[in-house]
Amino acid sequence: MKQQGLFGSERARRVSARYEAKKQRGVPPLSGDISNLAGVPATAESAGERMHELSGPAATQGLMSPFDPVSRQISEIEFRRFQELIYRESGIWLSQAKVPLLVGRLAKRLRFHHLQSFRDYYQLLTEMPEERIQMLDAISTNETHFFREPKHFELLNADIFPRWSRDAARGQKTRNIRVWSAGCSTGQEPYSLAMTLLDHFPAASGWDIRIIATDLSTRVLNIAEQAVWPIETAREIPDAYLKRFMLKGIGEQAGKLKAGSEIRALARFSRLNLNDAKYPVDGPFDLIFCRNVLIYFDAHSRERIIRHLLKYLSRDGYLFVGHAEGLYAMGSEIRAVIPTVYTPGAGAQCDATS
Numbered sequence: 516m517k518q519q520g521l522f523g524s525e526r527a528r529r530v531s532a533r534y535e536a537k538k539q540r541g542v543p544p545l546s547g548d549i550s551n552l553a554g555v556p557a558t559a560e561s562a563g564e565r566m567h568e569l570s571g572p573a574a575t576q577g578l579m580s581p582f583d584p585v586s587r588q589i590s591e592i593e594f595r596r597f598q599e600l601i602y603r604e605s606g607i608w609l610s611q612a613k614v615p616l617l618v619g620r621l622a623k624r625l626r627f628h629h630l631q632s633f634r635d636y637y638q639l640l641t642e643m644p645e646e647r648i649q650m651l652d653a654i655s656t657n658e659t660h661f662f663r664e665p666k667h668f669e670l671l672n673a674d675i676f677p678r679w680s681r682d683a684a685r686g687q688k689t690r691n692i693r694v695w696s697a698g699c700s701t702g703q704e705p706y707s708l709a710m711t712l713l714d715h716f717p718a719a720s721g722w723d724i725r726i727i728a729t730d731l732s733t734r735v736l737n738i739a740e741q742a743v744w745p746i747e748t749a750r751e752i753p754d755a756y757l758k759r760f761m762l763k764g765i766g767e768q769a770g771k772l773k774a775g776s777e778i779r780a781l782a783r784f785s786r787l788n789l790n791d792a793k794y795p796v797d798g799p800f801d802l803i804f805c806r807n808v809l810i811y812f813d814a815h816s817r818e819r820i821i822r823h824l825l826k827y828l829s830r831d832g833y834l835f836v837g838h839a840e841g842l843y844a845m846g847s848e849i850r851a852v853i854p855t856v857y858t859p860g861a862g863a864q865c866d867a868t869s
């Protein structure tokens with residue numbers, strides 16, 4: 516047990532020095548090397564697809580039981596401790612089938628801290644609460660795409676936005692639009708919304724649009740804020756939007772795609788844990804997107820979070836969830852507009868501000 520005795524303040528000092536050094540390096544800026552985008556080849560797989568999947572076949576192939584053989588490094592008791600800690604902190608429930616996933620994803624945190632065992636790492640988490648943020652970063656699944664779930668964008672374009680325009684012209688709606696992307700990952704969702712919104716409500720037409728985008732993971736928020744992705748993700752974006760809103764890296768920045776200033780100006784990013792008792796955001800929102808986030812939660816946490824989100828939704832606002840997250844148990848609190856898009860029902864409590 517070489518590492519014993521390294522805990523406490525000396526370990527914490529070394530750990531945070533390494534963490535700060537890594538954080539400083541961050542994502543390199545695309546300063547100056549960006550031209551306007553004019554057609555992007557659609558070739559390789561998207562960045563989202565390359566990001567890790569929570570339960571891909573590779574994670575479980577050839578496994579007799581979750582604790583054999585890949586997970587010899589973690590005992591059942593240790594796994595349960597992590598399972599409970601992760602659930603308590605984030606609402607994410609890792610079933611026993613996720614042992615290989617936990618081992619695989621946390622292995623890099625053990626290496627980072629030069630630790631030999633999961634027991635030591637658990638001990639570190641109890642002594643350094645800030646390491647829990649890194650642990651949750653490592654555990655969270657961040658797959659995302661531009662214009663994911665096209666039906667949602669069709670509904671916005673064909674129904675919701677034209678109605679808002681008509682209502683505003685009749686003086687029945689203000690020209691303010693507030694949007695929350697809750698669980699925004701690396702930013703593709705909020706920037707897809709920004710492009711769609713600006714297309715319908717150009718800045719010159721007097722509409723004031725604000726998008727708040729939040730996530731549990733500081734790592735993905737960093738990328739979202741930099742707004743730089745592999746150029747292959749451009750294939751997910753309609754050509755007209757690419758030309759109007761995106762920039763393509765040249766020279767040293769070749770192979771990268773960056774959001775232009777018009778859409779970047781609309782979005783603000785911050786860390787928010789949906790499992791927390793209070794959400795430090797200002798509602799009410801006209802649109803809340805919380806898609807492909809609650810799929811990793813158990814039914815109890817999912818319902819609690821949906822109820823909490825509804826408090827931040829305007830009475831005539833819309834809540835969008837992922838295709839596998841239909842909200843069947845919510846009774847009169849919500850009404851489905853189309854599958855996976857909801858508006859508050861008679862029993863909902865809405866219009867909370869922080």
Ligand SMILES: C[S@@+](CC[C@H](N)C(=O)[O-])C[C@H]1O[C@@H](n2cnc3c(N)ncnc32)[C@H](O)[C@@H]1O
Nearest residue numbers: 605655658659698700731732788789806807808
């Ligand atoms: C699969 S991604 C979905 C991204 C995007 N909404 C989409 O549909 O493409 C799920 C995101 O939810 C975030 N997440 C998981 N648990 C969370 C929590 N308790 N609070 C906030 N975000 C969470 C993860 O960090 C991850 O970035």
